Amino acid sequence: MAIERATFGAGCFWGVEARFAEIPGVIDTAAGYEGGCVDHPTYKDVCTDTTGHAEVVDVTFDPSRVSFDTLLDAFFAMHDPTQVNRQGPDWGKQYRSVIFTRSEEQMHQAREKIEPASTFWKAEEYHQRYLEKRGMVSCQI
Numbered sequence: 001m002a003i004e005r006a007t008f009g010a011g012c013f014w015g016v017e018a019r020f021a022e023i024p025g026v027i028d029t030a031a032g033y034e035g036g037c038v039d040h041p042t043y044k045d046v047c048t049d050t051t052g053h054a055e056v057v058d059v060t061f062d063p064s065r066v067s068f069d070t071l072l073d074a075f076f077a078m079h080d081p082t083q084v085n086r087q088g089p090d091w092g093k094q095y096r097s098v099i100f101t102r103s104e105e106q107m108h109q110a111r112e113k114i115e116p117a118s119t120f121w122k123a124e125e126y127h128q129r130y131l132e133k134r135g136m137v138s139c140q141i
Contacts, residue, residue, distance in 0.1 A: 003027065004063050006071060007034055007100035009054035010079035011087025017057045019078050025066025030058045034100050049092040056100065068106050072113055075099065 010016045013031040021029045033041050036053030046053045059071060079087050081097035101107040122128075131137060 007056045007058045008075045009056040009098040011095045013055040026061045028060040046094050
C-alpha cells in the first residue's frame with residue numbers, strides 16, 4: 001500500500017485534525033507546527049506569533065482510498081482561506097491558511113485550485129455600492 005502525507009493549516013489545529021480524521025482513507029493525523037524558523041517549537045513559542053510557524057495537521061493517507069484532491073476540497077470547505085492570519089476567534093500568523101505539499105504532484109494539484117486573474121468586468125453603475133446607497137449593511141447571503 002502506497003502511503004502519502006500532506007500538511008494543512010486552517011486555523012486552530014484541534015478542529016482541523018478532527019475533520020481530517022473523519023475522512024475515509026485518512027490513516028493518521030497529527031497536530032503540529034510548520035513553516036517557521038525555530039527548531040522543536042512548543043505551543044507557547046508558536047503563540048508568541050514570532051516563530052513563523054503555523055498550527056497545522058499532518059495527514060497520512062492512502063491515495064487508493066482518498067485522493068489528495070479530495071483532501072484539498074475538504075481543506076477549503078472547513079475554513080475561510082480569505083481570513084488573513086485568522087480563523088474565527090483565533091488570530092495571528094500561526095492561524096494562517098496554508099498547504100505544505102510533499103511532492104511535485106501535490107504542488108501541482110494545490111495550484112490548480114487557485115485561478116489566475118483574467119479580465120475583470122465592472123458591473124453596471126447601479127450595482128456599485130448598492131447597499132450603501134440604500135442605507136443597508138448586508139444582503140441575504
